[in-house]
Amino acid sequence: xxxxxxxxxxxxxxxxxxxxxxxxxxxxxxxxxxxxxxxxxxxxxxxxxxxxxxxxxxxxxxxxxxxxxxxxxxxxxxxxxxxxxxxxxxxxxxxxxxxxxxxxxxxxxxxxxxxxxxxxxxxxxxxxxxxxxxxxxxxxxxxxxxxxxxxxxxxxxxxxxxxxxxxxxxxxxxxxxxxxxxxxxxxxxxxxxxxxxxxxxxxxxxxxxxxxxxxxxxxxxxxxxxxxxxxxxxxxxxxxxxxxxxxxxxxxxxxxxxxxxxxxxxxxxxxxxxxxxxxxxxxxxxxxxxxxxxxxxxxxxxxxxxxxxxxxxxxxxxxxxxxxxxxxxxxxxxxxxxxxxxxxxxxxxxxxxxxxxxxxxxxxxxxxxxxxxxxxxxxxxxxxxxxxxxxxxxxxxxxxxxxxxxxxxxxxxxxxxxxxxxxxxxxxxxxxxxxxxxxxxxxxxxxxxxxxxxxxxxxxxxxxxxxxxxxxxxxxxxxxxxxxxxxxxxxxxxxxxxxxxxxxxxxxxxxxxxxxxxxxxxxxxxxxxxxxxxxxxxxxxxxxxxxxxxxxxxxxxxxx
Ligand code: NOJ
Numbered sequence: 171x172x173x174x175x176x177x178x179x180x181x182x183x184x185x186x187x188x189x190x191x192x193x194x195x196x197x198x199x200x201x202x203x204x205x206x207x208x209x210x211x212x213x214x215x216x217x218x219x220x221x222x223x224x225x226x227x228x229x230x231x232x233x234x235x236x237x238x239x240x241x242x243x244x245x246x247x248x249x250x251x252x253x254x255x256x257x258x259x260x261x262x263x264x265x266x267x268x269x270x271x272x273x274x275x276x277x278x279x280x281x282x283x284x285x286x287x288x289x290x291x292x293x294x295x296x297x298x299x300x301x302x303x304x305x306x307x308x309x310x311x312x313x314x315x316x317x318x319x320x321x322x323x324x325x326x327x328x329x330x331x332x333x334x335x336x337x338x339x340x341x342x343x344x345x346x347x348x349x350x351x352x353x354x355x356x357x358x359x360x361x362x363x364x365x366x367x368x369x370x371x372x373x374x375x376x377x378x379x380x381x382x383x384x385x386x387x388x389x390x391x392x393x394x395x396x397x398x399x400x401x402x403x404x405x406x407x408x409x410x411x412x413x414x415x416x417x418x419x420x421x422x423x424x425x426x427x428x429x430x431x432x433x434x435x436x437x438x439x440x441x442x443x444x445x446x447x448x449x450x451x452x453x454x455x456x457x458x459x460x461x462x463x464x465x466x467x468x469x470x471x472x473x474x475x476x477x478x479x480x481x482x483x484x485x486x487x488x489x490x491x492x493x494x495x496x497x498x499x500x501x502x503x504x505x506x507x508x509x510x511x512x513x514x515x516x517x518x519x520x521x522x523x524x525x526x527x528x529x530x531x532x533x534x535x536x537x538x539x540x541x542x543x544x545x546x547x548x549x550x551x552x553x554x555x556x557x558x559x560x561x562x563x564x565x566x567x568x569x570x571x572x573x574x575x576x577x578x579x580x581x582x583x584x585x586x587x588x589x590x591x592x593x594x595x596x597x598x599x600x601x602x603x604x605x606x607x608x609x610x611x612x613x614x615x616x617x618x619x620x621x622x623x624x625x626x627x628x629x630x631x632x633x634x635x636x637x638x639x640x641x642x643x644x645x646x647x648x649x650x651x652x653x654x655x656x657x658x659x660x661x662x663x664x665x666x667x668x669x670x671x672x673x674x675x676x677x678x679x680x681x682x683x684x685x686x687x688x689x690x691x692x693x694x695x696x697x698x699x700x701x702x703x704x705x706x707x708x709x710x711x712x713x714x715x716x717x718x719x720x721x722x723x724x725x726x727x728x729x730x
Pocket of ligand 1: 351
């Protein structure tokens with residue numbers, strides 16, 4: 171009997187290892203394992219030159235604050251020369267910092283100042299497209315063949331307009347392929363499966379696509395040599411066209427990763443893919459579980475009032491959501507990614523609503539969100555302002571392409587609130603010059619007051635980041651086992667463990683008091699409260715009895 175069990179265990183270990191991704195890469199740098207990230211939308215972080223738009227010197231002036239918070243790495247949204255029809259995701263010069271943010275020398279200083287504080291800075295690499303105003307695109311419009319004729323995807327007949335192709339008054343006889351908005355022509359990395367009789371669909375190996383690839387690597391080398399620590403790659407799966415199985419896309423990223431790691435072994439590559447197991451297979455070291463590709467993230471957080479609207483979500487005081495869509499997707503991703511890379515479930519980003527959105531707006535509610543996000547496996551990430559509970563502001567005018575058919579992203583892009591002065595310490599400009607209006611509510615949160623108040627949300631979030639560092643069981647690689655994650659039920663209960671240490675975490679985002687039972691074996695002396703608000707655990711025989719008041723949480727250490 172014992173032998174049978176042993177064989178079964180061995181078999182399941184082998185199967186689960188086989189299900190993990192086969193990696194052909196050098197491991198990701200070790201620092202990623204314990205890093206906490208912070209995303210900065212540079213327009214709205216801190217303005218030091220009084221033009222109403224944040225800048226790089228502003229970011230430098232806040233590095234000590236980020237260090238205090240417990241941040242190890244920053245991801246900066248695009249800060250390059252741009253036409254700003256998509257907030258900088260429409261680059262006109264990949265090698266130059268946009269004037270409104272400062273100079274290349276300022277960015278180099280940011281790298282240095284961050285490094286002095288043992289922090290890292292990752293840039294946003296818009297690999298798949300440029301602005302329509304990029305000099306490469308202008309040259310590629312010419313009827314006379316030149317170096318840039320094949321830098322973008324053009325048909326060879328203006329009357330031919332396949333899906334996602336845009337026509338215009340170009341000297342060249344053709345329509346171009348867009349990558350996102352019309353103003354973002356797709357760079358040409360080639361087609362995995364060019365269609366017969368469509369000679370304009372160049373294979374990946376053709377000279378034009380190969381040159382585009384080389385240029386991308388040159389851009390990466392340029393910033394890395396200056397001191398950058400890595401990239402978040404915009405729309406990472408979009409580069410190669412007609413590649414349903416991503417065979418050529420994976421080859422491209424594998425080539426880039428190998429080149430990159432040889433030169434910059436401490437550098438990191440983060441994908442915007444929205445499917446970590448695919449992104450990591452392709453060569454990325456980390457990817458996000460967000461609103462893309464699957465309903466898991468949205469089913470937790472998207473309510474009726476954000477950029478993306480859902481009728482119900484789990485983190486909702488009405489208590490009519492379900493945790494299982496997320497849990498199933500997340501567990502599958504964790505299992506398949508294994509030790510080959512990292513998942514990251516961020517508090518928000520610049521494309522969708524913040525946790526403080528609509529009816530999810532109280533301090534307690536926001537605590538349930540971060541108590542959850544900061545105690546699950548994966549790399550933690552705070553979107554700027556979420557650490558103090560900044561609000562998603564509905565009804566703002568569209569700004570620099572913030573409006574999507576789904577809703578307006580501007581609500582998550584408003585100026586950071588540093589203090590209680592009229593301009594919230596964001597800028598000395600008159601408010602009509604601000605990139606976007608600042609939250610006008612009388613009690614808008616700010617860093618200064620929350621720093622001065624040890625029981626504030628800011629201190630709570632800082633403490634959560636400290637707990638992750640203190641207890642590997644709560645950290646990025648600690649194991650997770652969901653103890654109570656039932657369809658349409660509250661609370662959500664899970665166990666975290668590493669090196670013989672165990673924690674049980676209870677999260678009840680609903681407004682109702684709830685109770686639940688689940689099997690829990692082994693001797694327990696005590697469930698030691700580590701960070702608890704109105705929830706409790708009791709072990710009766712082989713069962714765990716859980717009680718949680720409306721909108722409550724608890725992190726308990728299991729003492730054996
Ligand atoms: C994803 C970025 O996050 C988003 O802000 C942008 O609009 C699109 N990619 C296009 O670059």
